[in-house]
Amino acid sequence: MRPDALNDTLMNEGEEPPPPGLKFMAAVRWILLGLAATLAVFAWWSYARAELNGDAGTGQAAAKYHCPMHPQIVSNEPGECPICHMNLEPIVSKHAAPPSVESSATSARRPAPSTSSAAPISSNARAAMLRGSASAPTPMNPSSSGPLGAAPPGTTPITLTLDRIQSIGVRTAVAGEGSVTHALRVTAVVAPTEQGASEVHVRSPGFVERILVNQTGITVGREQPLFALYSPEILQAQSELLVAQQWAEGPKGTAANAARRKLELLGMSGKDIDSVVKTREAVRAIPIYAPQGGHITKKNLVAGSYVTPDMALYEIQDLSRVYILADVFQRDIGVLKTGTPGRFVPTRRPDFAVDVRVDLIYPTLNAEARTTRVRTQLQNAKGVSFRPGEYGTVEFATPARREVTVPLDAVIDTGLHTYVFVVQGEGVFSPREVVLGEEQGETMTVLSGILPGERVVSGATFLIDSESRLQASAVQAAMTTPPVIAPGNSADGPSCQEIDRTKFPDKWTECQKCSQVHHGMGSMEADCKNAIPKPWK
Helix, strand or coil, X not given: CCHHHHHHXXXXXXXXXXXXXXXXXXXXXXXXXXXXXXXXXXXXXXHHHHHHCCCCCCCCCCCCEEXXXXXCCEEXXXXXXXXXXXXXXXXXXXXXXXXXXXXXXXXXXXXXXXXXXXCCCCHHHHHHHHHCCCXXXXXXXXXXXXXXXXXXXXXXXXXXXXXXXXXXXCEEEECEEEEECCEEEEEEEEXXXXXXXXXXXXXXXXXXXXXXXXXXXCEECCCCEEEEEECHHXXXXXXXXXXXXXXXXXXXXXXXXXXXXXXXXXXXXXXXXXXXXXXXXXXXXEEEECCCCEXXXXXXXXXCCEECCCCCXXXXXXXXXXXXXXXXXXXXXXXXXXXCXXXXXXXXXXXXXXXXXXXXXXXXXXXXCCEEEEEEEEECCCCCCCCCCCEEEEEEECXXXXXXXXXXXXXXXXXXXXXXXXXXXXXXXXEEECEEEEEECCEEEEXXXXXXXXXXXXXXXXXXHHHHHHHHHHHHHHHHCCCCCCCCCCCCCCCHHHCCCCCCHHHHXXXXXXXXXXXXXXXXXHHHHHCCCCCCC
Protein backbone atom coordinates (compact mmCIF):
# COMPACT_ATOMS: atom_id res chain seq x y z
CA MET A 1 0.00 0.00 0.00
CA ARG A 2 1.14 3.41 -0.83
CA PRO A 3 2.14 5.75 1.95
CA ASP A 4 -0.42 8.34 0.97
CA ALA A 5 -3.19 5.68 0.97
CA LEU A 6 -2.15 4.61 4.42
CA ASN A 7 -2.38 8.18 5.68
CA ASP A 8 -5.88 8.57 4.24
CA THR A 9 -6.99 5.42 6.04
CA LEU A 10 -5.64 6.62 9.38
CA MET A 11 -7.22 10.08 9.09
CA ASN A 12 -10.74 8.80 8.26
CA GLU A 13 -11.55 6.59 11.25
CA GLY A 14 -15.28 7.71 11.54
CA GLU A 15 -17.46 8.87 14.56
CA GLU A 16 -16.51 7.55 17.98
CA PRO A 17 -19.23 5.77 20.06
CA PRO A 18 -20.63 7.65 23.23
CA PRO A 19 -18.96 6.82 26.52
CA PRO A 20 -20.80 4.31 28.72
CA GLY A 21 -23.30 5.72 31.37
CA LEU A 22 -24.03 9.02 29.58
CA LYS A 23 -27.79 8.49 29.44
CA PHE A 24 -27.89 7.54 33.12
CA MET A 25 -26.12 10.76 34.14
CA ALA A 26 -28.56 12.84 32.08
CA ALA A 27 -31.51 11.19 33.83
CA VAL A 28 -29.95 11.87 37.24
CA ARG A 29 -29.49 15.54 36.34
CA TRP A 30 -33.15 15.98 35.43
CA ILE A 31 -34.21 14.22 38.63
CA LEU A 32 -32.08 16.60 40.72
CA LEU A 33 -33.55 19.64 38.95
CA GLY A 34 -37.05 18.32 39.62
CA LEU A 35 -36.32 17.78 43.32
CA ALA A 36 -34.89 21.33 43.65
CA ALA A 37 -37.98 22.78 42.02
CA THR A 38 -40.22 20.73 44.30
CA LEU A 39 -38.37 21.90 47.41
CA ALA A 40 -38.61 25.52 46.27
CA VAL A 41 -42.36 25.23 45.73
CA PHE A 42 -42.79 23.55 49.14
CA ALA A 43 -40.76 26.26 50.90
CA TRP A 44 -42.82 28.99 49.25
CA TRP A 45 -46.09 27.23 50.17
CA SER A 46 -44.98 26.81 53.81
CA TYR A 47 -44.02 30.47 54.10
CA ALA A 48 -47.32 31.59 52.56
CA ARG A 49 -49.26 29.37 54.95
CA ALA A 50 -47.33 30.77 57.92
CA GLU A 51 -48.12 34.30 56.71
CA LEU A 52 -51.81 33.45 56.56
CA ASN A 53 -51.62 32.16 60.15
CA GLY A 54 -49.93 35.40 61.32
CA ASP A 55 -46.70 33.76 62.56
CA ALA A 56 -44.31 33.54 59.64
CA GLY A 57 -40.77 32.56 60.41
CA THR A 58 -41.30 31.44 63.99
CA GLY A 59 -42.43 27.90 63.49
CA GLN A 60 -44.97 28.30 66.29
CA ALA A 61 -48.77 28.39 66.16
CA ALA A 62 -50.13 31.95 66.23
CA ALA A 63 -52.46 33.13 68.95
CA LYS A 64 -56.06 32.65 67.84
CA TYR A 65 -58.04 34.64 70.43
CA HIS A 66 -57.73 38.08 72.02
CA CYS A 67 -59.77 40.51 74.13
CA PRO A 68 -61.53 43.14 72.00
CA MET A 69 -61.13 45.71 74.79
CA HIS A 70 -57.56 44.77 75.77
CA PRO A 71 -55.71 43.62 72.61
CA GLN A 72 -52.59 42.72 74.63
CA ILE A 73 -54.52 39.79 76.18
CA VAL A 74 -54.08 36.90 73.68
CA SER A 75 -54.48 33.14 73.97
CA ASN A 76 -54.43 29.98 71.88
CA GLU A 77 -57.65 28.78 73.49
CA PRO A 78 -61.07 30.39 73.98
CA GLY A 79 -61.78 31.90 77.38
CA GLU A 80 -62.38 35.28 78.98
CA CYS A 81 -60.29 38.38 79.60
CA PRO A 82 -58.77 38.44 83.11
CA ILE A 83 -59.24 42.23 83.27
CA CYS A 84 -62.75 42.98 82.01
CA HIS A 85 -64.09 39.36 81.85
CA MET A 86 -65.30 39.73 78.27
CA ASN A 87 -65.16 36.59 76.16
CA LEU A 88 -62.03 36.34 74.02
CA GLU A 89 -62.76 36.84 70.33
CA PRO A 90 -61.05 35.12 67.37
CA ILE A 91 -58.17 37.09 65.88
CA VAL A 92 -59.04 38.05 62.32
CA SER A 93 -56.12 37.59 59.95
CA LYS A 94 -55.14 40.53 57.79
CA HIS A 95 -55.86 38.33 54.77
CA ALA A 96 -59.33 37.38 55.97
CA ALA A 97 -62.50 39.30 55.32
CA PRO A 98 -63.52 41.73 58.08
CA PRO A 99 -66.28 40.51 60.40
CA SER A 100 -69.77 41.75 59.87
CA VAL A 101 -71.18 44.53 62.00
CA GLU A 102 -73.89 42.24 63.32
CA SER A 103 -71.46 39.60 64.57
CA SER A 104 -69.27 42.23 66.27
CA ALA A 105 -72.21 43.77 68.03
CA THR A 106 -73.46 40.37 69.13
CA SER A 107 -70.08 39.42 70.58
CA ALA A 108 -69.78 42.76 72.41
CA ARG A 109 -73.20 42.28 73.98
CA ARG A 110 -72.44 38.78 75.22
CA PRO A 111 -71.82 39.14 78.99
CA ALA A 112 -69.17 37.30 80.92
CA PRO A 113 -70.35 34.26 82.85
CA SER A 114 -69.07 35.61 86.19
CA THR A 115 -69.32 39.07 87.77
CA SER A 116 -68.25 38.58 91.35
CA SER A 117 -64.61 37.56 91.03
CA ALA A 118 -61.74 37.58 88.58
CA ALA A 119 -61.30 34.56 86.31
CA PRO A 120 -58.10 32.52 86.61
CA ILE A 121 -55.33 33.68 84.31
CA SER A 122 -53.90 31.15 81.91
CA SER A 123 -50.17 30.95 81.26
CA ASN A 124 -50.62 32.41 77.78
CA ALA A 125 -52.70 35.30 79.11
CA ARG A 126 -50.17 35.91 81.91
CA ALA A 127 -47.29 36.09 79.45
CA ALA A 128 -49.26 38.37 77.14
CA MET A 129 -50.06 40.71 80.01
CA LEU A 130 -46.39 40.85 81.01
CA ARG A 131 -45.22 41.49 77.46
CA GLY A 132 -48.01 43.99 76.82
CA SER A 133 -47.47 46.18 79.88
CA ALA A 134 -46.06 48.93 77.65
CA SER A 135 -48.49 48.44 74.78
CA ALA A 136 -50.48 51.19 73.15
CA PRO A 137 -53.51 52.58 75.00
CA THR A 138 -56.84 50.96 74.33
CA PRO A 139 -60.42 52.24 74.40
CA MET A 140 -60.64 51.05 78.01
CA ASN A 141 -57.60 53.17 78.88
CA PRO A 142 -58.88 56.75 78.66
CA SER A 143 -55.39 58.20 79.05
CA SER A 144 -54.96 57.91 75.31
CA SER A 145 -57.92 60.14 74.54
CA GLY A 146 -56.39 63.56 75.08
CA PRO A 147 -58.62 65.38 77.55
CA LEU A 148 -59.98 62.14 79.05
CA GLY A 149 -58.68 60.98 82.40
CA ALA A 150 -56.98 57.74 83.37
CA ALA A 151 -58.33 55.08 85.68
CA PRO A 152 -57.35 55.73 89.32
CA PRO A 153 -55.06 53.19 91.03
CA GLY A 154 -56.73 50.18 92.59
CA THR A 155 -59.69 50.11 90.17
CA THR A 156 -60.43 48.29 86.95
CA PRO A 157 -63.22 48.24 84.34
CA ILE A 158 -65.96 45.73 85.12
CA THR A 159 -68.69 43.98 83.17
CA LEU A 160 -72.05 43.18 84.75
CA THR A 161 -74.95 41.15 83.44
CA LEU A 162 -78.34 42.73 82.96
CA ASP A 163 -79.75 40.83 85.94
CA ARG A 164 -76.91 42.03 88.13
CA ILE A 165 -77.40 45.64 87.00
CA GLN A 166 -81.10 45.50 87.79
CA SER A 167 -80.60 43.80 91.15
CA ILE A 168 -78.23 46.45 92.54
CA GLY A 169 -80.21 49.35 91.07
CA VAL A 170 -77.64 50.89 88.74
CA ARG A 171 -78.74 54.22 87.24
CA THR A 172 -76.94 56.24 84.60
CA ALA A 173 -77.04 59.83 83.41
CA VAL A 174 -75.63 61.70 80.44
CA ALA A 175 -72.88 64.25 81.11
CA GLY A 176 -74.39 67.54 80.03
CA GLU A 177 -72.84 70.74 78.78
CA GLY A 178 -74.21 74.17 79.50
CA SER A 179 -73.39 77.78 80.22
CA VAL A 180 -72.31 78.07 83.85
CA THR A 181 -71.73 81.33 85.72
CA HIS A 182 -69.22 80.98 88.53
CA ALA A 183 -69.24 83.20 91.60
CA LEU A 184 -65.60 83.74 92.50
CA ARG A 185 -65.51 84.30 96.26
CA VAL A 186 -62.25 85.38 97.90
CA THR A 187 -61.24 86.84 101.25
CA ALA A 188 -60.61 90.59 101.43
CA VAL A 189 -59.53 93.23 103.93
CA VAL A 190 -60.26 96.94 104.29
CA ALA A 191 -57.16 99.13 103.93
CA PRO A 192 -56.61 102.93 103.96
CA THR A 193 -56.01 104.62 100.63
CA GLU A 194 -52.53 105.75 99.75
CA GLN A 195 -53.77 109.17 98.62
CA GLY A 196 -55.43 109.88 102.00
CA ALA A 197 -52.26 109.74 104.14
CA SER A 198 -50.24 112.81 105.25
CA GLU A 199 -47.55 113.68 107.82
CA VAL A 200 -46.99 116.86 109.84
CA HIS A 201 -43.45 118.32 109.93
CA VAL A 202 -41.99 121.66 111.02
CA ARG A 203 -39.77 123.68 108.67
CA SER A 204 -37.68 125.28 111.36
CA PRO A 205 -36.37 123.63 114.52
CA GLY A 206 -37.94 124.74 117.76
CA PHE A 207 -39.74 123.82 120.98
CA VAL A 208 -43.31 122.61 121.49
CA GLU A 209 -44.94 125.04 123.90
CA ARG A 210 -48.56 123.87 123.72
CA ILE A 211 -50.25 120.74 122.33
CA LEU A 212 -53.77 121.36 121.04
CA VAL A 213 -54.43 117.77 119.72
CA ASN A 214 -53.02 115.40 122.30
CA GLN A 215 -54.39 111.94 121.36
CA THR A 216 -54.65 109.55 118.42
CA GLY A 217 -57.82 108.24 116.85
CA ILE A 218 -59.71 111.52 116.92
CA THR A 219 -60.89 113.34 113.83
CA VAL A 220 -59.40 116.71 112.86
CA GLY A 221 -60.35 119.13 110.14
CA ARG A 222 -58.21 120.77 107.50
CA GLU A 223 -56.14 123.73 108.92
CA GLN A 224 -57.09 122.85 112.48
CA PRO A 225 -54.31 123.91 114.94
CA LEU A 226 -52.38 120.92 116.29
CA PHE A 227 -49.71 122.51 118.52
CA ALA A 228 -47.81 125.80 119.10
CA LEU A 229 -44.12 126.02 118.15
CA TYR A 230 -41.53 128.45 119.49
CA SER A 231 -38.77 128.83 116.94
CA PRO A 232 -36.05 131.51 117.41
CA GLU A 233 -35.55 131.61 113.65
CA ILE A 234 -39.24 132.28 112.97
CA LEU A 235 -39.36 134.93 115.73
CA GLN A 236 -36.32 136.67 114.20
CA ALA A 237 -37.96 136.61 110.77
CA GLN A 238 -41.08 138.29 112.20
CA SER A 239 -38.94 141.12 113.60
CA GLU A 240 -37.30 141.57 110.21
CA LEU A 241 -40.74 141.83 108.57
CA LEU A 242 -41.87 144.56 111.03
CA VAL A 243 -38.70 146.59 110.43
CA ALA A 244 -39.05 146.25 106.68
CA GLN A 245 -42.67 147.34 106.87
CA GLN A 246 -41.67 150.44 108.90
CA TRP A 247 -39.01 151.63 106.44
CA ALA A 248 -40.69 150.54 103.23
CA GLU A 249 -42.00 153.23 100.90
CA GLY A 250 -45.21 151.32 100.44
CA PRO A 251 -46.98 148.18 101.59
CA LYS A 252 -45.40 146.29 98.72
CA GLY A 253 -41.83 147.28 99.23
CA THR A 254 -39.11 144.96 98.14
CA ALA A 255 -37.66 144.38 101.64
CA ALA A 256 -41.08 143.74 103.14
CA ASN A 257 -41.96 141.24 100.43
CA ALA A 258 -38.72 139.37 100.99
CA ALA A 259 -39.32 139.20 104.74
CA ARG A 260 -42.86 137.95 104.20
CA ARG A 261 -41.67 135.31 101.77
CA LYS A 262 -39.11 134.11 104.32
CA LEU A 263 -41.80 133.58 106.96
CA GLU A 264 -43.93 131.56 104.53
CA LEU A 265 -40.98 129.31 103.75
CA LEU A 266 -40.39 128.77 107.45
CA GLY A 267 -43.91 127.39 107.82
CA MET A 268 -45.91 130.40 109.09
CA SER A 269 -49.39 130.61 107.58
CA GLY A 270 -50.53 133.61 105.57
CA LYS A 271 -53.24 134.63 108.02
CA ASP A 272 -50.77 134.61 110.93
CA ILE A 273 -48.36 136.81 108.93
CA ASP A 274 -51.20 139.26 108.20
CA SER A 275 -52.01 139.31 111.92
CA VAL A 276 -48.39 140.22 112.78
CA VAL A 277 -48.35 143.03 110.19
CA LYS A 278 -51.70 144.33 111.45
CA THR A 279 -50.84 144.26 115.17
CA ARG A 280 -47.17 145.20 114.56
CA GLU A 281 -46.23 142.66 117.20
CA ALA A 282 -44.28 139.42 116.75
CA VAL A 283 -45.86 136.15 117.94
CA ARG A 284 -43.68 134.06 120.28
CA ALA A 285 -45.18 130.60 119.47
CA ILE A 286 -46.87 130.16 116.12
CA PRO A 287 -49.62 127.53 115.57
CA ILE A 288 -48.96 124.50 113.31
CA TYR A 289 -52.03 123.42 111.35
CA ALA A 290 -53.28 120.07 109.97
CA PRO A 291 -52.57 119.82 106.21
CA GLN A 292 -55.81 117.83 105.65
CA GLY A 293 -58.82 116.48 107.49
CA GLY A 294 -58.91 112.93 108.79
CA HIS A 295 -58.07 110.72 111.71
CA ILE A 296 -54.92 111.07 113.80
CA THR A 297 -53.21 107.69 113.42
CA LYS A 298 -49.84 108.58 115.00
CA LYS A 299 -48.57 111.27 117.40
CA ASN A 300 -44.86 111.69 118.10
CA LEU A 301 -44.45 114.72 120.39
CA VAL A 302 -45.07 115.93 123.94
CA ALA A 303 -45.09 119.34 125.51
CA GLY A 304 -41.58 120.80 125.63
CA SER A 305 -40.21 118.51 122.89
CA TYR A 306 -37.47 119.89 120.71
CA VAL A 307 -38.51 119.13 117.16
CA THR A 308 -36.66 119.30 113.87
CA PRO A 309 -37.82 119.20 110.23
CA ASP A 310 -36.90 115.50 109.81
CA MET A 311 -39.34 114.35 112.52
CA ALA A 312 -42.89 113.15 111.62
CA LEU A 313 -44.90 114.70 114.47
CA TYR A 314 -48.36 113.56 113.37
CA GLU A 315 -49.79 111.15 110.82
CA ILE A 316 -53.27 111.90 109.52
CA GLN A 317 -55.32 109.44 107.46
CA ASP A 318 -58.35 110.42 105.45
CA LEU A 319 -60.83 107.50 105.63
CA SER A 320 -63.59 109.01 103.53
CA ARG A 321 -62.53 106.44 100.90
CA VAL A 322 -60.98 103.04 101.62
CA TYR A 323 -59.53 100.15 99.64
CA ILE A 324 -60.94 96.62 99.57
CA LEU A 325 -57.94 94.37 98.87
CA ALA A 326 -58.68 90.80 97.78
CA ASP A 327 -56.11 88.01 97.27
CA VAL A 328 -57.06 85.90 94.23
CA PHE A 329 -55.41 82.56 93.47
CA GLN A 330 -53.31 82.32 90.36
CA ARG A 331 -55.67 79.89 88.65
CA ASP A 332 -58.62 82.32 88.98
CA ILE A 333 -56.99 85.66 88.20
CA GLY A 334 -57.54 85.21 84.46
CA VAL A 335 -61.32 85.68 84.75
CA LEU A 336 -61.01 89.13 86.37
CA LYS A 337 -60.31 92.45 84.67
CA THR A 338 -60.64 96.13 85.43
CA GLY A 339 -64.32 96.95 85.83
CA THR A 340 -65.45 93.47 86.95
CA PRO A 341 -68.30 93.98 89.45
CA GLY A 342 -68.34 92.38 92.87
CA ARG A 343 -69.96 92.59 96.29
CA PHE A 344 -68.09 93.06 99.56
CA VAL A 345 -69.65 91.41 102.64
CA PRO A 346 -68.06 92.22 106.03
CA THR A 347 -67.58 89.11 108.14
CA ARG A 348 -69.11 90.55 111.33
CA ARG A 349 -71.67 92.76 109.62
CA PRO A 350 -73.18 90.90 106.65
CA ASP A 351 -76.11 93.36 106.56
CA PHE A 352 -73.74 96.13 105.45
CA ALA A 353 -72.74 94.48 102.16
CA VAL A 354 -71.88 96.97 99.40
CA ASP A 355 -71.25 96.75 95.67
CA VAL A 356 -67.69 97.30 94.46
CA ARG A 357 -65.86 97.24 91.15
CA VAL A 358 -62.29 96.21 90.31
CA ASP A 359 -60.15 99.28 89.62
CA LEU A 360 -56.66 97.71 89.76
CA ILE A 361 -55.07 94.27 89.40
CA TYR A 362 -51.59 94.38 90.87
CA PRO A 363 -48.81 93.21 88.52
CA THR A 364 -46.97 91.12 91.12
CA LEU A 365 -47.58 87.63 92.48
CA ASN A 366 -47.19 86.53 96.08
CA ALA A 367 -44.62 83.74 95.72
CA GLU A 368 -45.56 82.07 99.01
CA ALA A 369 -49.36 82.13 98.75
CA ARG A 370 -49.47 82.04 94.90
CA THR A 371 -52.03 84.84 94.90
CA THR A 372 -52.44 88.15 93.11
CA ARG A 373 -53.88 91.20 94.84
CA VAL A 374 -56.98 92.83 93.37
CA ARG A 375 -58.10 96.29 94.50
CA THR A 376 -61.52 97.88 94.71
CA GLN A 377 -62.59 101.17 96.35
CA LEU A 378 -65.68 102.31 98.20
CA GLN A 379 -66.96 105.47 99.78
CA ASN A 380 -67.32 105.53 103.56
CA ALA A 381 -70.84 106.86 103.94
CA LYS A 382 -72.01 108.54 107.12
CA GLY A 383 -73.24 106.01 109.65
CA VAL A 384 -71.59 103.06 107.82
CA SER A 385 -67.88 103.11 108.55
CA PHE A 386 -65.57 100.48 107.09
CA ARG A 387 -62.47 100.48 109.24
CA PRO A 388 -58.99 99.54 108.02
CA GLY A 389 -58.16 95.97 109.02
CA GLU A 390 -61.76 94.76 108.82
CA TYR A 391 -62.11 91.40 107.07
CA GLY A 392 -64.79 90.14 104.76
CA THR A 393 -65.35 88.39 101.42
CA VAL A 394 -65.73 89.70 97.91
CA GLU A 395 -67.85 87.74 95.45
CA PHE A 396 -67.03 88.54 91.83
CA ALA A 397 -69.43 87.75 88.99
CA THR A 398 -67.27 86.05 86.36
CA PRO A 399 -68.27 85.57 82.71
CA ALA A 400 -70.37 82.52 81.87
CA ARG A 401 -68.47 79.49 80.55
CA ARG A 402 -69.58 76.30 78.86
CA GLU A 403 -68.71 73.35 81.10
CA VAL A 404 -69.55 69.68 81.50
CA THR A 405 -71.82 68.79 84.41
CA VAL A 406 -72.61 65.45 86.07
CA PRO A 407 -74.92 64.52 88.96
CA LEU A 408 -73.45 64.82 92.43
CA ASP A 409 -74.08 61.11 93.07
CA ALA A 410 -71.87 60.19 90.11
CA VAL A 411 -68.69 61.52 91.74
CA ILE A 412 -66.52 59.32 93.95
CA ASP A 413 -64.06 61.25 96.12
CA THR A 414 -61.58 59.14 98.10
CA GLY A 415 -59.54 62.09 99.29
CA LEU A 416 -56.65 61.11 97.04
CA HIS A 417 -58.53 60.57 93.79
CA THR A 418 -61.77 61.87 92.32
CA TYR A 419 -63.38 59.80 89.59
CA VAL A 420 -66.59 58.65 87.92
CA PHE A 421 -67.64 55.41 86.21
CA VAL A 422 -68.24 55.85 82.49
CA VAL A 423 -70.48 53.46 80.55
CA GLN A 424 -68.25 52.02 77.79
CA GLY A 425 -70.78 49.56 76.45
CA GLU A 426 -73.75 47.47 77.48
CA GLY A 427 -72.86 46.33 80.99
CA VAL A 428 -69.28 47.68 80.81
CA PHE A 429 -68.30 50.37 83.35
CA SER A 430 -64.87 52.00 83.33
CA PRO A 431 -63.48 54.21 86.15
CA ARG A 432 -62.07 57.54 84.98
CA GLU A 433 -60.34 60.23 87.02
CA VAL A 434 -61.78 63.75 86.69
CA VAL A 435 -60.96 67.30 87.80
CA LEU A 436 -63.95 68.94 89.47
CA GLY A 437 -65.08 72.54 89.42
CA GLU A 438 -67.79 74.04 91.59
CA GLU A 439 -71.00 72.54 92.86
CA GLN A 440 -74.08 73.81 91.03
CA GLY A 441 -77.15 72.69 92.96
CA GLU A 442 -77.63 68.97 92.30
CA THR A 443 -74.83 68.81 89.74
CA MET A 444 -71.07 69.19 89.77
CA THR A 445 -69.03 70.84 87.04
CA VAL A 446 -66.19 68.79 85.56
CA LEU A 447 -63.18 70.72 84.27
CA SER A 448 -61.51 67.73 82.60
CA GLY A 449 -61.78 63.96 82.42
CA ILE A 450 -64.97 63.32 80.48
CA LEU A 451 -66.65 64.70 77.39
CA PRO A 452 -70.21 65.98 77.01
CA GLY A 453 -72.62 63.26 75.93
CA GLU A 454 -70.81 60.42 77.73
CA ARG A 455 -72.95 58.37 80.07
CA VAL A 456 -71.87 57.99 83.71
CA VAL A 457 -73.14 55.90 86.62
CA SER A 458 -75.36 58.06 88.87
CA GLY A 459 -76.94 55.39 91.08
CA ALA A 460 -75.41 52.46 93.02
CA THR A 461 -72.04 54.13 92.45
CA PHE A 462 -70.65 52.77 95.69
CA LEU A 463 -71.49 49.17 94.72
CA ILE A 464 -69.93 49.60 91.29
CA ASP A 465 -66.79 51.03 92.91
CA SER A 466 -66.61 48.13 95.37
CA GLU A 467 -66.93 45.59 92.55
CA SER A 468 -64.23 47.37 90.56
CA ARG A 469 -61.80 47.38 93.47
CA LEU A 470 -62.56 43.73 94.27
CA GLN A 471 -61.79 42.62 90.73
CA ALA A 472 -58.66 44.80 90.59
CA SER A 473 -57.40 43.13 93.76
CA ALA A 474 -58.13 39.68 92.34
CA VAL A 475 -56.27 40.45 89.11
CA GLN A 476 -53.32 41.84 91.04
CA ALA A 477 -53.20 38.76 93.25
CA ALA A 478 -53.35 36.47 90.21
CA MET A 479 -50.52 38.35 88.50
CA THR A 480 -48.29 38.11 91.56
CA THR A 481 -48.97 34.37 92.11
CA PRO A 482 -45.88 32.31 91.11
CA PRO A 483 -46.63 30.68 87.74
CA VAL A 484 -46.48 26.96 87.03
CA ILE A 485 -43.11 26.33 85.40
CA ALA A 486 -43.41 24.17 82.32
CA PRO A 487 -40.91 21.35 81.77
CA GLY A 488 -37.73 22.68 80.30
CA ASN A 489 -38.16 26.17 81.78
CA SER A 490 -36.11 27.50 84.68
CA ALA A 491 -37.48 29.37 87.69
CA ASP A 492 -35.41 32.44 86.81
CA GLY A 493 -36.14 32.25 83.12
CA PRO A 494 -33.62 31.64 80.32
CA SER A 495 -30.60 33.81 79.79
CA CYS A 496 -30.72 35.84 76.62
CA GLN A 497 -27.35 34.35 75.72
CA GLU A 498 -29.09 30.98 75.20
CA ILE A 499 -30.97 32.39 72.20
CA ASP A 500 -29.22 32.32 68.85
CA ARG A 501 -29.29 35.95 67.85
CA THR A 502 -28.47 35.19 64.21
CA LYS A 503 -31.21 32.61 63.66
CA PHE A 504 -33.86 34.16 65.94
CA PRO A 505 -33.32 37.93 66.13
CA ASP A 506 -36.98 38.56 67.09
CA LYS A 507 -36.80 36.16 70.04
CA TRP A 508 -33.51 37.68 71.20
CA THR A 509 -35.02 41.18 71.06
CA GLU A 510 -38.08 39.96 73.01
CA CYS A 511 -35.79 38.51 75.70
CA GLN A 512 -33.88 41.78 76.00
CA LYS A 513 -37.17 43.66 76.37
CA CYS A 514 -38.25 41.32 79.19
CA SER A 515 -35.01 42.03 81.04
CA GLN A 516 -35.37 45.78 80.69
CA VAL A 517 -39.08 46.13 81.50
CA HIS A 518 -39.40 43.58 84.32
CA HIS A 519 -35.94 43.67 85.88
CA GLY A 520 -36.12 43.35 89.67
CA MET A 521 -39.85 42.50 89.62
CA GLY A 522 -39.61 38.97 90.95
CA SER A 523 -41.13 36.23 88.81
CA MET A 524 -42.46 38.64 86.21
CA GLU A 525 -39.14 38.66 84.32
CA ALA A 526 -39.02 34.85 84.34
CA ASP A 527 -42.64 34.62 83.17
CA CYS A 528 -41.93 36.97 80.31
CA LYS A 529 -38.85 35.05 79.16
CA ASN A 530 -40.46 31.61 79.55
CA ALA A 531 -43.30 32.78 77.30
CA ILE A 532 -40.89 33.18 74.36
CA PRO A 533 -41.60 30.21 72.07
CA LYS A 534 -38.89 27.65 71.43
CA PRO A 535 -36.57 26.69 69.76
CA TRP A 536 -33.96 29.22 70.87
CA LYS A 537 -30.98 27.71 69.02
